[in-house]
Amino acid sequence: MTATRHWRYSLKARFVFSGLLLIVVLLPAIGFTVNKAFERQIALAIENQLNAYMYSVLAVTEVDEGDINMPPHLVENQFNVIGSGLYALVSDQQHRIVWSSGSFFGIKTPILQQPTVGQSQFYRIKIDKTKHVVFSFTVSFAHNKQLIPMTIHIIKDESDYQLQADEFNRTLWSWIGVLMLVLVAIQTVWLAWTLKPLRLFSDEITQVEQGKLTELNQQYPNELNILAKQLNALLHTEQQQRNRYRNALSDLAHSLKTPLAVIKSQPELNQDSHEQLDHINHIIGYQLKKAQSVAANAWHLGVNVDDIATKLVRTLSKIYYDSHKDIDYQLIQHNNQAAIFKGDSTDLSEMIGNLLDNACKAAKYQVLLHIETTLDALHIIVEDDGPGLTEIQQTSIFERGARADTYQQGHGIGLAIVSDLVNSYQGKLNVSKSHHLGGAKFSLTFTL
Template identity: 55%
Template sequence: MSKRALGWQLLNSLKTRLVLSALLFILVLLPLIGVALNDAFTEQVKSAAKNELSAYVYSILAVTEVENRQIFIPELVLENRFNLIQSGLYAIATTEGTGDKQAIVWHSQSFMGISPPAHFTIPPTGKSAFEQIDLAGSSHLLYSFSVSFASQNENVPVTIHIIKDEREFQQQIDQFNQQLWTWLAILMLVMLVFQLSWLLWTLRPLARFTQELHDVEQGKSTQLSSQYPNELQAVARQLNILLNTEQTQRKRYRNALADLAHSLKTPLAVIKSQADLSEASSEQVSNISRIISHQLKRAQTAAAASWHLGIRVDEVAVKLLRTLAKIYREPQINLTAEMAEHAVFKGDEADLTEILGNLLDNACKAAKSSVKLTVTGDAYQLQVSIEDDGPGISEALKTQIFERGIRADSYHQGNGIGLAIVRDLVDSYNGRISVSRSESLGGAQFNLSFIHSA
């Protein structure tokens, strides 16, 4: 089976679909939830940081005075971190300078020894701006707020900038992410185990149903016996009715045909025993006898009606080989067999016996000293090969020997309907039969091939 066919078969399984759906739910939805929670928490941290820096701006504005267009802010402010050098929290006051540049008119003690940013964002009066900047080689958050003080009938614009090291906020985000993804991983593992356990428990009746069907196919059982959920109980009940009906009808047909064959043999034997019977009439009676035998053999096949049966080929073949070894002692025929142990014929045992019996018997008749049987197979097909070391079959006869009344030149016995019966039986199981020359023994080789339904 190709990888593509195997992949399609797996995707066509309910169990595979349900498992993939559970995995898709767990491995896709939960990470998406994690990403959404992470983004929401990050936005929350940024909003909290913005509110915190905004509070610092108002604390600075509360102590800011303007006289004669001069801005006065105490060197030491209420928030102690502004008073500690390079504490990570800085405050800067700027006003209009030359050109587009802002002039720093005051900064907190914590900003000493640090180079100011090359450019400050100046929002409109009464507005604020919040952004990230690079300061002293690390990322910082910058909150700017612009106001205007009235001094001597003039407005003095002032912008207060609060700068804070971003590492504190990033640590909060990293800690949250670590806890979030740790718990999500644990939750995914727990849900995966739970989902798989639940699916296996839910699908257990289907697995048992499949196994019982397989046992019926293999001939190990004739009924579905287990109790199933309501959804499967009706199916199991109908299948049991179908199996019972099929077995009963097949038995009735075989009994009726056997009675018919028995009732016809006696009148034909009486007619044939008549002394005044002409040679032409005797020949016609023999033909009628052959036709009846052929049609009875053909009608008795279980064929497609025996879809549920499964017969081990090696068990049937061993019995036939043992019998043929006793029949063909003079001259001694060496019968060898190579058979896969689990090769199964999906059909009726009588039909398999008829097919192998006819072909092996013909091979023994044609063989000089050796006949070989090879059987291979798996869950999807059965291959049977029967070879002999006889003279083989000519090209002209290869297409004719399966017709009723035609015998191969190498077969000195028989009425010529054996291979026709084999052909009809093989056809009834949608199998194939072909004739070729044996490469190992040199005689005829009959090849049988049966494809099992999945």
């Protein structure tokens, strides 16, 4: 299915297919047509030549008392040499051979056609398994006021003509083969030159996605230049909107924190009020973080997952060093290409960090972080050897409003943050039992 979609939706594949179709179909068709035309010309030349031989024989043919009188030697010397490949025969109405040239001596008489008087016929026969061409012409000789029909047959070995045709075919198809190779080379160069702007365009888009560029800078053909300008305008607008969102959210955070701090500092507040204020402060921080992640969710950002994961593994290994928690990190990359997360580095760090931290708290001795890239997806898997989660907890752990203290140690409010972040990037979050370590297994999948 992937290969079919590639051929259907790739411009390069369409160019290659159409070019090869033109070369593979058109050139052989031209060669076949030229070959047939050459064969027709050869046949016409043979017929004209045999017709000329026939008239030379007819010119010296005489009928006396119903018998054919021919000179002992004909003008064309091949008629006089035995087995020369050029023969002349004369037959009567009963298809009997009444005369044959000296070259026909010792050769078995073939079956010959006899056209009507005044008509000629050109055809092929085999003599001793060798192909020959025949030109037969029927005339009437006047004798004593009577017409005596006779048919003159000129027979010639076709080997010489076949050699010419074979040599022409070899030369023709050899040059067509060379021409096909030349055209394929020309098509390859032409295709590379034609698609170069598209390749540069794709490379710049990739650099924008990875955050290496903020806009498209190359000069493109008119057809692509319009699209490049529109994309740059979209990038600038999106950047400005994200900046406005961040500034507005920062102002909102500052304006809310100050009143909350003042209220919390009031001495008459009891313990329950302090707890509720802490809860409000936590909710505000959480919702602001979620809103900021959405505001920062630019389609063109790209983060190297390995860099983030390596730092988190190193940090958490130090934090849980005294607990003897071993964090194993595995990275599998598709075609040795870097694992890229299409989003904000803070969000990625939040998701992996929360999952790893929870896994370390729940684990007995071992935690596994497995990151793998496929052709069209990024997979992040965190497993531990802890007690795991029940089936009920696996289905309810991400439900909004569920309290953190309903989970066993290691699975708290951070999972709700992870769930919302994953949803904001249109990813998938799945929790199950780890068959490898026996504890919980959290899987994140993001489409590339």
